[in-house]
Amino acid sequence: MTQRLQWIYGWLLLFPAMVMLMAFTHVPAVTTVINSFFSTPRGRREAKFVGLANYENLINDPTFWKVLTNNLWYALATIPASIFLSLLMALWVNDKLKGRSLVRMSFFAPTVLPLIAVANIWLFFYTPGFGLIDQIRMGFFGLPENSWLGSQETVLICMMVVTIWKEAGFFMIFYLAALQTIPPSLREAAAIEGASRSTFFWRVTFPLLMPTTLFVSINAVINSFRMVDHIFTMTGGGPDNASSLLLFYIYEVAFKFWDTAYAATLTVVLLVLLSLIALGQFFFMDRKVHYR
Template sequence: MDTRPADPRPMDPIARQRRRMTAIYGWLLVMPALVLLTLFAFLPTITTLWASFHSRGTARRPSVFNGVENYADLLADPTFWTVIGNNVLYAAVTIPVSIALALLMALWADAKLPARGFVRSAYFTPTVLPMVAAANLWLFFYTPGIGVIDSFTSLFGLPSVNWLGQPQTALGAVMVVTIWKEAGFFMIFYLAALQTIPPDLREAAQVEGASRFTYLRRVLLPLLMPTTAFIFINALINSVKLIDHLFILTKGGPNNATKLALYWIWEMAFSYFDRVHAAAMTALVLLVLAVVAIVQFSVIDKRIHYR
């Protein structure tokens, strides 16, 4: 430990001026991002939390503070639990399936095969399509009677199925669209990670007599864990912000079978003009995402091996 006394001499004016200019330069660099975050993230979050603790206001009766009454109303609403169940099921299916497909696609696209560039482009094409365009494209598959799926199944004498019009199949049909669109996007991250792994590891595994499955399980998957964690968080966020193709495919129906959190928030705020309960639901979603972020940074990141 250094026990020498501090230098009593004052800082050189030139050094002080240089330090001040460096601080000003740093604040100027961060200022655009700070302004945008304040306008479009921090302020909306604060106003949403404030509105969630107030009643609905009118011209004659202004809103008043009512504590957690809006949250209690949500918990007592059967639609709330239907939406939560739909979202949990939606996330539980789409996240692991999308990640697994993305990994398989990346392994194939990274292999030495002819027309590798075409394969990568084909996998990534659904990602660049707008969600509304993708939803309209899938309507050609799901339309009963004349859709691609029913046209194919009719060749085997199977009856027509209204995939988007019955509660038993509507949510599953929406999941298929999500997986089809997101797997190619996640593949890009896996493909980039695979290309950073030294080929010496594969050669060493072959010398040791390791099979392809052993190499995948013992070498590739541990090295890809940071990428997997990043993709998982993005997939989880996407699972609670889905709204685009619900407008085109189902509009939350039938009988709330495909109504997810963000769509219900939009419906409460702009269809029913119940913005205080929409704010309360938004606050709950933000709370869940905050808990996930805390778990990621405090638990998951410590268990991941970073090269």
């Protein structure tokens, strides 16, 4: 009897969280998968079952492959760069230096600002001719003006720079918190043993930071598929989809082209991709990160 009561209590306690999770995560995800097997309903035409037709379209859609490749390059460049930069900044502001809180604050400032707002600032930096970067290039080095966002070669790199600048400060906070939990006695012991700074970092600090690195890298991966606000403001995915990413393309297909079935199909791809990455990170890396 009491066991049964406990069972009911357990479920009752779980209930609120479960309802929220179901309503906003699981049900939509399942609906998305179902929708991807139907055609898009439009006004007078009902949705009908089309089997794998949407997936065939997907494989034959050059834009899809383009945004997917863009997204992979984007992830490959922004994840390591922002992690490296954030670690560097955290190590620097963890030391005793003059104006430490000012430096910390300025590193963190990009995180606080809304991405749409900073995208507008960066838009000015990149403006050809009279934008900040070109003014410096032309004024000091006598170089010709350059259309940073208007050329297919540079536009994605420009987007990556904004993302790294935006993310590094956020990750720095996690590294900083982790660094402050490392007991000072370790450093003292290392100093007595005569270990150099770099040995100390590679043998002690870095391994102790591994759980944070795992956490940060998972976040960075998610963000590299999730942060697309600046693309709306800065390029709209152009020129010729050179700066379009998977999520941005999904938005376009769903809310500009109103092809909801195809958007659902693209979402399934994103879902599968992210689940695989997350599983990989948790199961394979989690075993190796904890310092024993």
